[in-house]
Amino acid sequence: MLRSHNQQELEFDFFISFLQHAIEGDDEYIKLVQPILSDVIQVVNQEKGISELDSVGLNVKILLSQKANSLFSGLSEDKLNRKIFNDILNVLNENKRHALA
Amino acid sequence: MDYTSLLNLHLSQTEIFVEKSKNNSYSDLDKKNYQDNLNKLFSAVKGSISGLSAVAPVFEKQEHLSFICNSLEFLKDSILSSMPFEVVNCLNVAMNDWIDQQYIIVTSLNNNTLAFSYDPTLALEDFVYQSIDIQYGITFAKRLVQINLPLILSRDYFSSVVLYHELGHFIDLKYAISKIVAMEVQSISSSDFIQYEQFLVGGQNEIDILTDHLAEYFCDIFAAQYIGKSSNYYLQYLTRNSSNASYSHPSTINRVKVVNDFIDNIDNPIVKLIKKITFNRSGRHLIKRHEDIVSDEFYKFLPIEIDNTAKLHGVFAYAWEIWLKGPDDFKVNAGLTGDFTSDNAYKVLNNLVEKSIGNYFIEKSWEASLI
Numbered sequence: 001m002l003r004s005h006n007q008q009e010l011e012f013d014f015f016i017s018f019l020q021h022a023i024e025g026d027d028e029y030i031k032l033v034q035p036i037l038s039d040v041i042q043v044v045n046q047e048k049g050i051s052e053l054d055s056v057g058l059n060v061k062i063l064l065s066q067k068a069n070s071l072f073s074g075l076s077e078d079k080l081n082r083k084i085f086n087d088i089l090n091v092l093n094e095n096k097r098h099a100l101a
Numbered sequence: 102m103d104y105t106s107l108l109n110l111h112l113s114q115t116e117i118f119v120e121k122s123k124n125n126s127y128s129d130l131d132k133k134n135y136q137d138n139l140n141k142l143f144s145a146v147k148g149s150i151s152g153l154s155a156v157a158p159v160f161e162k163q164e165h166l167s168f169i170c171n172s173l174e175f176l177k178d179s180i181l182s183s184m185p186f187e188v189v190n191c192l193n194v195a196m197n198d199w200i201d202q203q204y205i206i207v208t209s210l211n212n213n214t215l216a217f218s219y220d221p222t223l224a225l226e227d228f229v230y231q232s233i234d235i236q237y238g239i240t241f242a243k244r245l246v247q248i249n250l251p252l253i254l255s256r257d258y259f260s261s262v263v264l265y266h267e268l269g270h271f272i273d274l275k276y277a278i279s280k281i282v283a284m285e286v287q288s289i290s291s292s293d294f295i296q297y298e299q300f301l302v303g304g305q306n307e308i309d310i311l312t313d314h315l316a317e318y319f320c321d322i323f324a325a326q327y328i329g330k331s332s333n334y335y336l337q338y339l340t341r342n343s344s345n346a347s348y349s350h351p352s353t354i355n356r357v358k359v360v361n362d363f364i365d366n367i368d369n370p371i372v373k374l375i376k377k378i379t380f381n382r383s384g385r386h387l388i389k390r391h392e393d394i395v396s397d398e399f400y401k402f403l404p405i406e407i408d409n410t411a412k413l414h415g416v417f418a419y420a421w422e423i424w425l426k427g428p429d430d431f432k433v434n435a436g437l438t439g440d441f442t443s444d445n446a447y448k449v450l451n452n453l454v455e456k457s458i459g460n461y462f463i464e465k466s467w468e469a470s471l472i
């Protein structure tokens with residue numbers, strides 16, 4: 001087939017696109033990425049287990065909690081800003097290929 | 102590269118599909134409402150595309166158009182005249198045991214006789230819906246659960262049992278059951294892993310293989326709740342009871358053992374682990390959800406009178422049990438004296454399953470209309 005469908009890849013691509021909008025300051029998209037990142041913060045800070053996460057954006061949450069531990073460690077939801085969104089975007093772009101391999 | 106011209110090509114192709122689908126006639130309002138929403142979405146995407154050039158917006162628009170085409174492909178085969186009504190309604194009943202009623206099962210009929218599969222795109226890609234909502238303010242109250250099946254077998258009630266397995270893939274992904282089980286298996290010590298080794302021959306390290314194999318085990322157990330061991334027979338025949346695992350599937354021998362152990366309540370570490378995580382994730386138990394029908398109605402060429410959902414699902418296993426005993430046994434039990442071939446038995450049983458299920462749903466709709 002010309003193009004194989006990969007749901008995981010689609011999830012990453014959408015989230016990356018959402019983050020780009022958030023970096024541009026679009027409030028609607030900031031509200032969209034926040035609950036995903038909030039879950040990652042809770043997992044990294046051991047307030048929540050991976051098995052307790054809901055399945056919305058689960059692949060993104062797992063990848064970020066594994067590959068961006070230092071970025072999220074000690075972070076709280078109200079500290080999320082454009083600089084952090086940008087750092088997260090870089091982590092996703094660097095690791096997406098590995099996650100999908 | 103500027104993708105705008107290709108996006109416009111995609112738009113024109115989608116428009117043809119949208120136009121062709123305008124006369125679709127459905128048996129229920131949910132599908133009609135869904136298609137009306139798709140038409141609104143298409144107009145919104147079309148209106149928003151002119152002047153686009155940045156990479157990110159193109160990607161989302163591209164996926165919105167793919168969403169429309171993908172939806173229409175399945176809706177096209179779910180119209181009144183082509184949808185396998187009886188089996189889809191049985192799957193709906195099973196689905197409602199596991200999930201709130203915000204999903205519509207749709208089918209795509211394919212020319213490949215082995216084309217039983219589940220496509221997760223439209224039911225589970227939450228980000229697509231969020232993106233559509235943000236960009237156009239359009240929300241879909243219900244989502245499509247896409248099941249592929251062979252056109253030629255769409256009214257064959259023996260092979261239809263495997264559709265319960267395909268529905269299982271939706272439930273699995275919805276609650277991320279096999280993914281979480283795989284992560285749990287990865288986290289245990291190698292000495293603890295020994296108990297699972299027989300079933301997870303790819304080992305602990307390859308998360309993708311582990312997840313895929315656990316997903317197949319989950320779906321087999323999920324289906325067995327409703328159709329007992331029926332899909333084992335078909336699977337064993339198709340794979341010649343293979344003892345080889347592939348990257349995506351465990352061996353048939355292991356799959357059959359897992360189903361048999363689940364049905365017969367035999368202690369099995371994989372079954373135990375999947376049952377535990379399934380309950381943790383979904384709040385539902387993997388249990389037997391069908392009735393073992395004891396009846397001689399089919400031998401009298403009469404449909405089974407079904408008065409509950411356990412019996413509804415049980416009719417598939419009941420037909421399989423009679424089929425496996427062969428046409429001579431049927432002939433004796435039916436008190437027939439003339440020739441009665443295997444083909445006769447197939448047609449009679451298949452027809453009686455369809456009638457039994459059809460009568461149940463017709464009665465249900467009459468009851469509903471009288472309330």
